[in-house]
Amino acid sequence: MHEAQVEPYDRLREKMAGRDRSLREKVMSLEEAGSFVQDGMKVGVGGSTMSRTPMAMIWQLIRQKRKNLSCSRAIVSTDGDLLFGSGVSDHIITSWFAQGILWGLSKVLRHHVEKEGKNYEEWSHMGVGMRFRAGGMGVPFLPMRAMLGSDVLGQRPEGKQIDCPFTGERLLLVPALNPDVALIHVQRCDAYGNAQIDGLQFMDIDLALAADRVILTTERIVSNDQIRRAPDQTKIPFFCVDAVVEVPYGSAPHECYGLYEPMMKHMEAYVKQVNADPIEGMQAYLDKYFHGPKSWNDYLALIGLEELLEASQRGRSIYND
């Protein structure tokens, strides 16, 4: 149902021509931004593992009870649990899927793949990256030299092996991935969507260029003047961005580089609860933290000021040298 097919170039250009790429303010609420994501869409998720996860937007989509989303991400952590466990997604494209190396296997992943027939589509890390990059470049594929000879490729008929027309070498061509919408969380951007990213970028820049729509959540909105004073610090240009939402601690309980590290007490309690019972435990977690709170700030309050402050102290320590 979610077969990987490469967007024909005419279609890609047609969609792009329909986007409003003008220099305009696009600040809105999580609810408004959520309306950009429709059931069955291909959703690219920014960040990686427990870092710069667009958790606030995922939280919003789960509250809005989206269905059949096909999600793709560099590396998937508890965000994948939540996407499968809440029922918003039945297909996740990534290279690694567990809660975190510290906690072994995800019982949530195992339940939904082994028992519920949900689809974890596995590519190598570079494979996922080259698929986003091809999408961002406006080409239908990129060549690479990994995955060859492995059963990972054996499971991926979407990839094509060729003999290089220049060298005769065996190469793998991976198909472009152009998500319908990308969810990306950044440290700061302006009201137009010009985004600065501190530290680890992961695959977010290629993802932003590849997607047909980008929802940017940000720890803070700064002036366009501030952006223009250091244009070489802009990582995502405004015309890639369709929505800007200011959400402090927008990756909680995951980390945001230079601002807060993962909230480990919360993470460990979560892992204990959902791995003990991937159905009931997950439902209880979603009810309490996702469906229960009136607002994102209420969600943060449930995680607790103690954890937020402690995570922030560790987060900013990266700049203590």
Next chain:
Amino acid sequence: MHEAQVEPYDRLREKMAGRDRSLREKVMSLEEAGSFVQDGMKVGVGGSTMSRTPMAMIWQLIRQKRKNLSCSRAIVSTDGDLLFGSGVSDHIITSWFAQGILWGLSKVLRHHVEKEGKNYEEWSHMGVGMRFRAGGMGVPFLPMRAMLGSDVLGQRPEGKQIDCPFTGERLLLVPALNPDVALIHVQRCDAYGNAQIDGLQFMDIDLALAADRVILTTERIVSNDQIRRAPDQTKIPFFCVDAVVEVPYGSAPHECYGLYEPMMKHMEAYVKQVNADPIEGMQAYLDKYFHGPKSWNDYLALIGLEELLEASQRGRSIYND
């Protein structure tokens, strides 16, 4: 003689395995760095047009009377005149070659191509960029959608047209370009070669990754501690770099972003002289500015303190906002 052939992967890896990529200081003189460049080599030139041109290293190669260099660059300005006019290069790969848009055609280019049979190998700007990028990625080619249907491609049998195995669309595959050595000028780097580049990057990052050797000239050498305090500002990692040479005003009379703009009085006198007589005029210029001076600083003295100060004032004005 300088046919574009793609380096087989085994050969590329073999050369890389032979490089000393360890964390080590590699600060040396222009003369010492010049010994990395041998007659007939493929030389990648950093910067573009009149910006961040590695002029000091070009100056050095001309003084060392190198021969038959095959040079490649994003866009070529008076550096190309000098490479052809001095006899160090007989082959230049680029997308645009003149002294500058303000001055019309380069009589030096015209003389050497029309009369001396030297080779200006023309690709589109993206074509040159994708060739460096493929080289930096360790793949034999990259696909692109420009150049098709033009006589520019008609002149370039090195490019191969294919029907996309995913979409059936017509695509151009451009061959990887892996220079034997790259010359790159930056605002600052440490003694290991970790380089920061302010403002316009041009194709320098792909070029640094693609080349089998990199000679870095830099306006200043900073401590490794300073680099490590902002690792997301490092644009070229130390293990790509084989030589570090500190050369203040190393792009003169061209510009270096944020530090100095082009030295226009010198440029205009140069253009007037060489376009009036591309042979005698060029020889006189080379004798005076390239072969005459005892040192790079003597060369700068000939350009004149007045011009240096005035260019610096304009250069740093970019940060006045």
Next chain:
Amino acid sequence: MTEARNYTAAEILPILSARQLRDGMVVFAGVGTPLLAATLAQRLNCPRLTILFEGGVVGAFVEPGKLPPSTNDQRCTRRANMVLGSSDVLLLLQRGYVDLGFMGGAQIDQFGNLNSSFIGDPAAPKTRLPGTGGGNDISSLTNMIVAMKHEKRRFVEHVDFITSPGFIRGGTSRRDSGLPAGGMFRVITELAVFGFDETTRRMKVLALNPGVTREEVQDNTGFTLDFDAEIAITEPPTETELRVLRELDSERLFIA
């Protein structure tokens, strides 16, 4: 030409070109008249016009009196929203983020093909020109406006060499060559404003510049021109357009 004019040919090009732009557009501009025209439009009625430069610049506001000598100089980054690699800014064209490309031209033909590479046989050229730069990429990947001097030797039936593709040999030949997107949109000269026929893809006159006759345009063109059923007469440059333009290029680098 009948009436006395208070403007030069070099001034009317950027002014008429600027009029082709709409606020909010994303425009990829070459150096010289295109850069000048796009910057002029920003100052007049397109404050939210986003200008891209080949050097790796997104959304610059070039400073009056400080026009860059090329699109690879730091002056191009003045008040920019973003600075990125040269290949990456070109890839924005390929992905489709750009509405319009905007270039000058040395030689153009009836199908809007541009030559900036060779006069005469490429194997033994009479004149080796500078080459394409980003021109081939821009004209291959988006819709184009070309502003150039109108001379018979520059407006030829077939260019010696297709450096930057227009509609190649007309009809569907552009798409058939692997260029499904973009194509020539307008050509602006000191004599007239040109478009291209939807079917034949040949150049046609849309509007005459003030005081210019059909004959004058045809006499200065090396192939038979089509004329639209209704030929408009372009409004002359306004005092405001001329004043702002002269402020921008106070060094008179491009409008001298």
Next chain:
Amino acid sequence: MTEARNYTAAEILPILSARQLRDGMVVFAGVGTPLLAATLAQRLNCPRLTILFEGGVVGAFVEPGKLPPSTNDQRCTRRANMVLGSSDVLLLLQRGYVDLGFMGGAQIDQFGNLNSSFIGDPAAPKTRLPGTGGGNDISSLTNMIVAMKHEKRRFVEHVDFITSPGFIRGGTSRRDSGLPAGGMFRVITELAVFGFDETTRRMKVLALNPGVTREEVQDNTGFTLDFDAEIAITEPPTETELRVLRELDSERLFIA
């Protein structure tokens, strides 16, 4: 095992792994034991060891007591020379900048192939494992050291699923599959240090850990092991190695 030991199995893995590294090497390390071992080597005899992480880090010095929970966390960037995109750090492997890859393993076979994807039939898996992450890329593109727990169910004749390729089916099958570079170099367990035969590409014992017998290794291995003509006995962990290791992982995230 005969003699009493002052170290655990979880401690000897990083220590013996660290001994495999040489100063100045460029090493791509996974999280857990590899990260710990590489960082240990930096603190002992490889101060100029360059460690790369999948999250996009070049040349980090991880802080003692602050080991990152994954290779995508900010703690990985501590004192790094460079931070770059995830795809870009992987491309450094493809270009050839990396001397050695360094990973843990769940299941390995006689040819050094690793499985971290499925137990049982992939179509209807008994257990869905986390998958490859960067493992497939690293093991496809450079020489590998694998550090893992030695159990019969983990050392099998053929893995259920080749997630990260070793020598595939031995002989030249790796190169024939399109992987001309890299391959398995060493496997480190709490029982022994293994290499691979130059021709058959089968795993063989190079050295036994202190107090471990040939029989003990074979009994814990699911396939017939080759033994080198000369089997060395590995020196036990030194006091220094143990002290520095325990300082590094004072939270005992990985050596508990």
